[in-house]
Amino acid sequence: MNFKRVILTFLALLAAGKALALSEDETKKLVAVIDEKQRNTGDYASTVIIEEWEKKKDLKAKDPYDLKKAFEARTYRRDADDQLIILFSKPKAEAGKGYLRKEKTLLLYEPALGKWERQTERASIGGTGSRSNDFDESRLIEEYNAKWIGDEKLGKFDVHRIKLTAKPGTDVVSPILELWIDGATQNILKREEAALSGKLMRRLLYPQWEKMFSKSKGADVYVPKEIYAYDLLEDEKLTKVRLQNVNLDPLEKNMFTKAWIETQSR
Amino acid sequence: MRESLVLIIKVAFRNLWLYRVKTLVIAGLLCMGSFIGIVGLSLLRDVERSMQDSIISSVAGHLQVYSSKAKDDLALFGGAFMGRAEIGTMPDMVVFRELIKKHPNVADFIPMGSDMAMLGRGNELDDVLTALRTALKKGETDIIEQRKQDLTFLLQQLDRELTEREKLSSDKELMVRYRTDLKTAMEPEYLASLKILDEEKLLFLDTRIAPISGEKQPLYLMYLGTDIDLFEKNFSKFKMVEGEPLAPGQRGILLSYKVRETQLKAVVARLFDRLKKRIDRVETTIKGDADNEATAKDLPKQYQQILASLDRKESEELAAYLKSIGIETAEKELVAGLKEQLQKFLIVDDGNFKDRYAQFYERIAPKMKLYEISPGETIVLRSYTKSGYIKSVPLKVYGVYTFEGLEDSDLAGVMNITDLVTFRELYGEMNEESKKELEAMRAKSSTVVTTAAAAEDALFGESAAPTLENREIEGQAKSNETIQIKPVISDVFPISEIQNGLALNAAIRLKDGSKIDQTRAELNKMFKEAGLEAKLVDWQEATGIVGQFANIVRIVLMFALGVIFVVALVIINNSIIVGTLNRTKEIGTMRAIGAQKSFVLGIFLAETGITSLIGSILGAGLATLFLLALNHKGIPAPNDVMTFLFSGPRLYPTLQWNLVILSPLVISLVATIASIYAARHAAHVKPAEAMQEKE
Numbered sequence: 016m017n018f019k020r021v022i023l024t025f026l027a028l029l030a031a032g033k034a035l036a037l038s039e040d041e042t043k044k045l046v047a048v049i050d051e052k053q054r055n056t057g058d059y060a061s062t063v064i065i066e067e068w069e070k071k072k073d074l075k076a077k078d079p080y081d082l083k084k085a086f087e088a089r090t091y092r093r094d095a096d097d098q099l100i101i102l103f104s105k106p107k108a109e110a111g112k113g114y115l116r117k118e119k120t121l122l123l124y125e126p127a128l129g130k131w132e133r134q135t136e137r138a139s140i141g142g143t144g145s146r147s148n149d150f151d152e153s154r155l156i157e158e159y160n161a162k163w164i165g166d167e168k169l170g171k172f173d174v175h176r177i178k179l180t181a182k183p184g185t186d187v188v189s190p191i192l193e194l195w196i197d198g199a200t201q202n203i204l205k206r207e208e209a210a211l212s213g214k215l216m217r218r219l220l221y222p223q224w225e226k227m228f229s230k231s232k233g234a235d236v237y238v239p240k241e242i243y244a245y246d247l248l249e250d251e252k253l254t255k256v257r258l259q260n261v262n263l264d265p266l267e268k269n270m271f272t273k274a275w276i277e278t279q280s281r
Numbered sequence: 282m283r284e285s286l287v288l289i290i291k292v293a294f295r296n297l298w299l300y301r302v303k304t305l306v307i308a309g310l311l312c313m314g315s316f317i318g319i320v321g322l323s324l325l326r327d328v329e330r331s332m333q334d335s336i337i338s339s340v341a342g343h344l345q346v347y348s349s350k351a352k353d354d355l356a357l358f359g360g361a362f363m364g365r366a367e368i369g370t371m372p373d374m375v376v377f378r379e380l381i382k383k384h385p386n387v388a389d390f391i392p393m394g395s396d397m398a399m400l401g402r403g404n405e406l407d408d409v410l411t412a413l414r415t416a417l418k419k420g421e422t423d424i425i426e427q428r429k430q431d432l433t434f435l436l437q438q439l440d441r442e443l444t445e446r447e448k449l450s451s452d453k454e455l456m457v458r459y460r461t462d463l464k465t466a467m468e469p470e471y472l473a474s475l476k477i478l479d480e481e482k483l484l485f486l487d488t489r490i491a492p493i494s495g496e497k498q499p500l501y502l503m504y505l506g507t508d509i510d511l512f513e514k515n516f517s518k519f520k521m522v523e524g525e526p527l528a529p530g531q532r533g534i535l536l537s538y539k540v541r542e543t544q545l546k547a548v549v550a551r552l553f554d555r556l557k558k559r560i561d562r563v564e565t566t567i568k569g570d571a572d573n574e575a576t577a578k579d580l581p582k583q584y585q586q587i588l589a590s591l592d593r594k595e596s597e598e599l600a601a602y603l604k605s606i607g608i609e610t611a612e613k614e615l616v617a618g619l620k621e622q623l624q625k626f627l628i629v630d631d632g633n634f635k636d637r638y639a640q641f642y643e644r645i646a647p648k649m650k651l652y653e654i655s656p657g658e659t660i661v662l663r664s665y666t667k668s669g670y671i672k673s674v675p676l677k678v679y680g681v682y683t684f685e686g687l688e689d690s691d692l693a694g695v696m697n698i699t700d701l702v703t704f705r706e707l708y709g710e711m712n713e714e715s716k717k718e719l720e721a722m723r724a725k726s727s728t729v730v731t732t733a734a735a736a737e738d739a740l741f742g743e744s745a746a747p748t749l750e751n752r753e754i755e756g757q758a759k760s761n762e763t764i765q766i767k768p769v770i771s772d773v774f775p776i777s778e779i780q781n782g783l784a785l786n787a788a789i790r791l792k793d794g795s796k797i798d799q800t801r802a803e804l805n806k807m808f809k810e811a812g813l814e815a816k817l818v819d820w821q822e823a824t825g826i827v828g829q830f831a832n833i834v835r836i837v838l839m840f841a842l843g844v845i846f847v848v849a850l851v852i853i854n855n856s857i858i859v860g861t862l863n864r865t866k867e868i869g870t871m872r873a874i875g876a877q878k879s880f881v882l883g884i885f886l887a888e889t890g891i892t893s894l895i896g897s898i899l900g901a902g903l904a905t906l907f908l909l910a911l912n913h914k915g916i917p918a919p920n921d922v923m924t925f926l927f928s929g930p931r932l933y934p935t936l937q938w939n940l941v942i943l944s945p946l947v948i949s950l951v952a953t954i955a956s957i958y959a960a961r962h963a964a965h966v967k968p969a970e971a972m973q974e975k976e
Contacts, residue, residue, distance in 0.1 A: 066722070068730055069668055080730040083668055083709075085722035106718045120488035127675035128659050131411070132401045133492065170741025184454075204741060218733055222740040243740065245733040249669060255728045272480035273414070273487070 037163040042177055046161045048201050049194075053153040053238070057231030058266040059092040061238070061258045063101070065145055068253040080253055091266055094152040098271040102279055111280025115273060116151075119186065124273070126280035131273060145244060145254050146188060149219075158185045159192065166198070169205060173198040189216065200224070202237060218245045229263045236263060285880060293887035296864075303856045307889075308896030310849040311948055314842060315900025316907070319944050321838045323908055323937045329831045331928030336820045336828065338518040339684040339693040340505070342391060342788030343797050344804070345823040346377060349816040355786055356825030357395075358692045371815075374784040380811055381789060386800045388792045389515050392784035394704045395505040395696065398662040402497040402653070405589045406435055410486055417478040429472050431592045432486075436467050437616055438588065439494055462489040500544060500653075504534070504662065505696040506704020508779050515790045518687060524656030524680025530779070532700055532772045534662070534676045536654065538683035539694030545653040547590075549583035549627070550646060552576050553638055556629070558689075562917050562930060566631050577629050584623035588616065590649040599623075602644055656680050662699075666709025674706050677772065686929035691921040692827055701784065702774045710783050789817075830926065846951070853889055853952060854959040865966055873968040885960035886953055893952035897945035908936045 037045065064087050068080035087105035092098070099116040103109045111126030114134070121134040155161075159179035166175055179192040189208035197204050206219040223240035242256040269275065297304045337343055340357055347355050348369030355368050371377050371392075378390045413428035443463060447456045465471060466486060475482055509527040513519055522538050536545070543551065555576050559565050567573045591599060596619050603609075603622040610625075612618035629637050654660055656678050663673040676699065687693040706712075711719065731739050739745075791800055801817050808815045821828035868881055915931035918924040 064722075064726075066726055066728060067670065068728065070732070078730060079732055082719065082723045082726065084670060085719055085726070087722075105722065106715060108715065117484055117488040120492055122487065125661055125673075125675060128661060130661075131407075131487070132661075133403060133407070133487075133496070134401075170737060170745060171743050172741055205737070220736055220740055222729075222745065243729075243736060245736070247733065251733045252669070253728075253730070253733075255726075257727075269480060272484060274478065274480050 036166070037175060037177075039162075042161045042163040043156065045175065045196060045201065046159070046177065046179070046194075047156045049196065049203060050153045050156050052201065053236065055092075055094060055152075055229050055232055055236045055263055057095075057229060057263055059090075059094070059261070059263055060266060061090050061261040063088050063090050064257040064259065066253075066255040066257075068255065070250050070252070091270060092152065093266065093271055096271065097152075099151055100271060100276065102276060113276040113279065115271065115276055117271070122273070124276050124280075126277075129277070145242075145256055149242065149244070149256060155179060155192075158182060158187050164193070167195075169195050172204060174204060203239075215247045218247055219243065220245075225258075225261060227261065227263065231263065231265070286883075289880065289883040289887050290891075292884050293891055296884070296888055297891060300856075304888075304892050307849065307853055307856065307892045308899070310845065310852065311893045311896030311952060312900035312903070314845040314849060315897035315944050315948055316904045317838075317845065317900075318842050318948075319901055319904035319937070319940045320907060321842070322940055323904075324932075324934055325831065325835055325838060326937060327932060327934050328834065328926050331932065332828075332831060332926050333820065335518070335684075335687055335690070335693055335925055335928040336824050337794070338516055339687060340516065340696065340788070341820040341823045342389075342515065343791040343794050343820055344789040344801060345786055345818050345820070346381065346789060346804075346815050347371065347786035347818075349814045351816060354825065355816075355818060355823050358695070358824050358827045368785055371784050371787070373782065374787065375781055376813065377787065377815060380807060380813060381787075381804060384800060384804055384807065386791050386793055386796055387804075388790040389511060391507060391511045391515050391788040391790070392701060392779075393505060393507045393787060394701065394708060394783075394785035395503065396664055396704070396707065398502050398504055398664040398707065400500040400502055400660060400662065402500060404491065404494045404497060406432075406439070406491040406494045407487075409435055410483065410491060413475075414478070414483055417475070417483075420477075425476070427592065429475065433467075433472060434591075434593055434596070434616070435589065436463065436490075438585075439463065439490075440467065443493065459493050463493065466490050502540065502544075502662070503696050504664075504699050504704070504707075506699050506701045506707075508701055509535075509698065512698070515788070516684075518684035518693075520683055520685045522681045522683050524678070526682070527679050527698070527700060530773050530776045531679070532676065532703055532774060533679045534660070534703075535680050535682045535698040536656075536678055537694050537697050538681050538688055539691065540697060541652055541654070541681055543691075547586055547649055547651055549580065549586050550641070550649075550651055552580050552583065553641055556580075556634060557638055560634065563919055564917070567629065567634060568631055580629060581624045581627040584620055584627060587623055587645060587649060588620060591619075595648045599645065599648065606640065654678055662703075662707060664707040666707070668709050670709065672707050672709060674703055676703060687925060689918075689921050689930065690925035692925045700774070701779050705783055708783075708785075712778075827925070846948075850952065850955045853893075853956050858959050858962060864963075865970075868963060868966040869968045869970065872966065878964040881964040881966070882957075882960050885963050886956060889956040889960075890949055890953040893949040894945060897948040901941050901945050905936060905941055908934050912936065 065085065066082060067084035069083045071079055071081055085106070086103055086109060088101050088103045091100040091102075097116075097118045099114070101114040103112045111124075113124040113126075115122045115124065123132050123134050124130075125132065159181055162178045162180070164176040164178050166173065168174070174195040174197055177194045177196060179194065181187045181190040190211045191209040191213065193207045193209070194203050195205035196202070202224045203221050205221070207215055208217045208219070209215050220243040221239045221241070222243070225238045225240045226235050227238065228234070229236045238258060238261050240258055242258075244254040244256065246252040246254070267275070345355055345357070348371060351369040352367035354366070356366055374392045378392075381387055381390050409428060409431045413425065413432060416424040416428050440463060443456070443459055447460070450456050462485075466489075471482070508529075509531075510529045513526065521535075524535075527533050527535060542554070546554075556567065556573060559570070559573055559576075560567070565573055567577050587599075588596070593615070596615055600610075600615065600619045600622060603619075603626055608622045608625045610618040610621040612621055626637065626640075659675055659677045661673050661675045663671055666672045682698060684690070684693045702712075729736070729739050789804075791797060797819055801819060804817055807813075808817075821831075871881065872878075911934045915933045916927070918927045918930050918932070924930055
């Protein structure tokens, strides 16, 4: 009797598992949906607050992390032209510093010098654990091949776990990604970035998403409100990114230029 | 007694002459030992003295103090493995300073902190594009045209460079993109139409064209943050070479002369300098010297650096000048022709070097940007803070400094000097204002701060907040609203800021340097009584492996002297024993006619004593002459490490009279005592046995 019950349970689980399993096409479609949900055909602006938290030496401390650095910046994006601006407003010592990205080239403006310097795409933003691609358009389907790993629970959420491997010849920051996607909303809840060797580099958690209507797209755009990025190589240093005042109205035509950023710190 | 002593000496001299080959060998060995001993020890003492002078008067002081919690030893010139040493901090230097300055022999306390910074460099195209943009902004028509000419010239060079790369690169797609972009930029109307500030065109040149030329390697600069006023007063070798010193309370940086000459100077000029220095100072020729030959071989490859820094007018002038000194070309096109002329000009040999060096500095160098950074310019130093974040601070370069006599030293001259307030910022130490600002932002933060392992549960567990928020209306703020930001970076600071707060280590100058050990012991006692977590090291320990150099040399020298001495003693003993066997009949006869054992013993000891005295006195004499000659001429420092050890480009050894007098006496005494065993063996020859020996 008990044996029969076990077999039935096993078969039921197997059937359920089969029902949840995603085929290659379904997985691709899911990744495409993630890109599409975040895609905004028009312009994008937001205020971003970046906090750097460092683990305390006393692990038994009530609050295990110390705030070491905090920045406030405005980000502007024009995905159609592959352009991005990150302009710092706080703290005072960093105010006016700005990043301008056009396609693969990232330029940094130092207002104290009035000089521009070319940076590598992998350059961290303001010396924090965040990177310029954290604020950028999602292009997963273009850059990666996707494979379904399994369906599992992440806290109280049912999630699809998907592994992404960079397509040959694609220049991406992380060659291997794993995503935990909320089955109900199809938003990313967790993302792990690994090196080619498989070594985990960063873990990002997206506890809050915001949905808003974009006129230019004629559909909803999903934007993460918060990102928790743990640097798994450096003693679990935490970078918390908060996005506020997201706005999808068209930006000035000539905004994505050196001159525009320079005028902001005059 | 006197008569037998005279007799012993007479017999000893007779025997030394009789066995003169043996005498010559032993005397020669002891002569060599005496020579090496006196010269070696004299030089060692001079090097020690000059090294002490270099270190104490440049950066270390007599003593250095740092935290006793340090994980690593303090190594001012870098440890065995270069990198950041964990030497802890003195969070409030006032406590240390006040206690240390209570000691009557302490003259001053100079706070310090040092680390490494990075400097981004870009390329020549970036520089020209920046200059063009500035001219367009100002609307300076003449300069705009000039810069456009410069740019066209550089694009032509880039075109050639790309042709070479296309042959070698496996990334064909990238090369096609580069070629297409370059073709667009080189279209005559593209630049011709650039008469006003066309940001789009300029951005294309910045983001699509300039990166084709690649990046220079980032520059790594060591910097020392200190109280510049105290530094100048206490380190007598500190000297400004160019620009002005940092005024008290002034934020800025002084570049090291050595760093500027070896890292920031154009490579072509560095190669000329290198050859000149070796030819003049080490007195070598180019031909036959592997180092010089390699440098001379590298020179013609540097034509590109000269070409890249010239505009069309300068290129024409230079081509004409090179023609006037007999360097011609059949090429009609300016760039190709000048390239050929420069390659020919840069071929140097012993016959033409002097002229080419002078011609380079008179006619070519003034047209080039000889140094990447010069006084008056502002640079951005980027450094990893103690927490591992990158911190950048813009700093004006006020001047170039050196340590007198150590201009070429890699060790003392590797540090660039900045103020302690800037050091603290780069180190990640926040000032009061920054702390308040951070605290305000912390108060506003809603971050769920937990470890990576616990974060998932905290953010996605049962108590987690809903993950999706609907916002049907668009943002309240207008997206095209601009924010006016005024960067607040003050270039001055109150003097009190530098006199209080954090330092990593501090140099202690003593009034009487000869009491260094005593002062150190007394200060240690004072730290203990005050419960201060401080560690004291002397100048030699503070300089890591560099400071240990004199000890290493001493060990090697002593070992070499020991080997010579042991070999000499073995030979002496052997020769006495062999001599005894050869002279058994003679000894037996002497004993038979009434010579006492002590007489025989005396003869052998006298022989050794006289031989070693003559040999070592001769060695001492030669050493004296040699050292006097060196003192007159000086020993050139063959490389930059030796420059530091010699405390200048030449070491002028001094004669240590005590060594000249004492060495022969000590050597003779030791050799004579060491031969007692063999001499006793000879004295024990029995007359009867000696008589039985066959002829």
